[in-house]
Amino acid sequence: xxxxxxxxxxxxxxxxxxxxxxxxxxxxxxxxxxxxxxxxxxxxxxxxxxxxxxxxxxxxxxxxxxxxxxxxxxxxxxxxxxxxxxxxxxxxxxxxxxxxxxxxxxxxxxxxxxxxxxxxxxxxxxxxxxxxxxxxxxxxxxxxxxxxxxxxxxxxxxxxxxxxxxxxxxxxxxxxxxxxxxxxxxxxxxxxxxxxxxxxxxxxxxxxxxxxxxxxxxxxxxxxxxxxxxxxxxxxxxxxxxxxxxxxxxxxxxxxxxxxxxxxxxxxxxxxxxxxxxxxxxxxxxxxxxxxxxxxxxxxxxxxxxxxxxxxxxxxxxxxxxxxxx
Ligand code: PBG
Numbered sequence: 001x002x003x004x005x006x007x008x009x010x011x012x013x014x015x016x017x018x019x020x021x022x023x024x025x026x027x028x029x030x031x032x033x034x035x036x037x038x039x040x041x042x043x044x045x046x047x048x049x050x051x052x053x054x055x056x057x058x059x060x061x062x063x064x065x066x067x068x069x070x071x072x073x074x075x076x077x078x079x080x081x082x083x084x085x086x087x088x089x090x091x092x093x094x095x096x097x098x099x100x101x102x103x104x105x106x107x108x109x110x111x112x113x114x115x116x117x118x119x120x121x122x123x124x125x126x127x128x129x130x131x132x133x134x135x136x137x138x139x140x141x142x143x144x145x146x147x148x149x150x151x152x153x154x155x156x157x158x159x160x161x162x163x164x165x166x167x168x169x170x171x172x173x174x175x176x177x178x179x180x181x182x183x184x185x186x187x188x189x190x191x192x193x194x195x196x197x198x199x200x201x202x203x204x205x206x207x208x209x210x211x212x213x214x215x216x217x218x219x220x221x222x223x224x225x226x227x228x229x230x231x232x233x234x235x236x237x238x239x240x241x242x243x244x245x246x247x248x249x250x251x252x253x254x255x256x257x258x259x260x261x262x263x264x265x266x267x268x269x270x271x272x273x274x275x276x277x278x279x280x281x282x283x284x285x286x287x288x289x290x291x292x293x294x295x296x297x298x299x300x301x302x303x304x305x306x307x308x309x310x311x312x313x314x315x316x317x318x319x320x321x322x323x324x325x326x
Contacts (some may be wrong), residue, residue, distance in 0.1 A: 024305040026297065028072035028320035032116065032270075032312045035076050036208050037061045037102040039083040049204035049279045051286065053314050055081055058102045065106045065113055071320035075114030077164065077312055078102055079209055080123055088132060089124030092151040097124075100158035107159040116191060117155040119148060119165040119176070128206075128213040130167040130221060139221055144169050149179035156185040162245070166193040168221040174241035189244035191270060195231035195257055198222035201250045201276030208275065231257045232264055239267060245310070250274040252299065255306040262307030271308035273300070278314040293322050 011017050036055045038045065043057035056064055065076050080099035082091035091097045103115050121144065122130045131144030144167065152163045163180070165172050173192050180188050198219045206212040223230060231254075235246050246265065248258045249272035262269050281299065285292035296315045303311050313319070 024301055026301045026304055026319070026323065028316075028323055029074055030304060030309070030311055031073055031300070031316040031319055032075045032077050032114075032310060033064075033068045033073055033316035034079065034118075034312060034314060035061050035064055035102075036079050036081060037098055038081040039098050047204065047208040049207055050275055050314060051282050052318075053208070053278075055208065058098070058105050061102050062105050062109050065110050065115075068317060069110050069113040071317055071324075073113075073316050073320055075116050075161070076106070077116045077118055078106075079118050081209055082124055085124055085126040087126055088147060089121035091124040092119070092121050093147065093154040095154055095157070097154065100154055103155065103158040103160050114161040115159065116162045116164050117158075117160040119152055119155065119163055120167045121147060121151075122167075122211040122213075123209045127215070128211050129216075130218065131169055137215070139169075141169050141171070145172055145175040148172050149175045152176040153179050153183045153185070156180055156183070156188045160188065162189050162191045164191040164193065164247075166196060166249075168193070168196050168218075168223070170237075171241070173238045173243050177242035190242060191245040191247060192238040192243035193249055193272070194235040194238040194243060194246040195248045195254070195261065196222055197225050197231075197250065197254060199225065199250050199253070199274065199276070201253070201274045203276050204279045205275035225253070228257050228260060232260060235261050235265055235267075239265060244268070245270055247272060247312075248308070250277055251303045251308070251311070252277055255302065258303065258306040258308050268309050269307055270310040270312060271303050271306070273303060273311060273313040273315070275314065281315075293318075297322060297326075 011021050038055040040057050045055040047053050078099050106115050120130050129139050131139035134140040245268040247270040248254050251271040251273040258271050284290040
């Protein structure tokens with residue numbers, strides 16, 4: 001009887017065997033929770049397209065951060081919704097800006113939880129673009145670098161553990177590194193949104209942060225979704241300029257890019273499972289089309305399997321709870 005000798009199913013028969021040979025582990029310690037921090041007090045505003053996610057004023061953000069820490073998440077990623085916006089985005093570097101205030105409050109209450117601050121101007125500019133506009137309406141790259149550097153220093157001064165530039169200006173990692181070093185923050189690492197694609201999946205975030213560009217779009221600075229070689233060039237430049245962790249964003253449509261970045265750089269890699277990816281899974285689950293828990297854990301595992309060490313996801317708290325039970 002000459003049946004084939006390979007029997008892959010032998011190791012799939014029981015949970016214990018499957019666990020023994022599992023190649024990729026997903027743990028709460030891999031997941032970072034994004035938080036939308038808004039001005040004002042006692043504010044909790046639900047975000048339409050992101051069920052379960054709210055804009056939180058600082059005291060609620062502190063409580064949410066405490067919950068995240070209690071669930072074993074290593075950190076939170078802060079986005080700010082300022083009271084007022086202007087052409088330069090001055091709320092980004094204001095010492096009393098909403099992210100700076102929230103960072104201080106969270107670090108004071110939960111010193112061991114990492115506070116990662118998203119660094120971009122689009123939440124703070126009245127036109128919604130990620131940088132300063134030149135007279136012709138284009139984003140002025142080099143003038144923007146100075147403002148980003150200033151904002152990075154303000155975030156570091158507030159106690160941010162990692163600075164995460166998401167603007168996609170050329171040369172910003174080098175500019176931010178130089179400014180941080182000059183101000184004595186030589187130990188503050190940079191988590192660079194290195195390969196950030198111009199994606200339809202950011203829609204719900206822009207509603208949440210009120211950062212939809214007033215005109216045009218972000219294709220002049222964010223990456224073309226069709227390009228993977230270019231993503232590697234972006235990543236290499238950021239590493240040369242001093243990035244400590246590199247990020248690919250969004251996650252699921254770019255798993256191939258995550259894998260290549262990991263293989264070709266061997267850097268710590270983060271992947272951002274973005275608002276639209278969250279919204280799509282939530283909507284399908286709410287319609288009864290998908291089992292939310294199974295679909296979310298499978299998705300997050302696939303992002304880890306592709307090569308991400310860190311997954312930034314709005315599902316982080318739920319996933320941490322589910323992983324605890326499993
Ligand atoms: C700011 C920024 C965006 C996201 C993270 N940082 C929006 C954008 O670039 O339009 C998107 C995150 C998400 O969709 O969850 N530049």
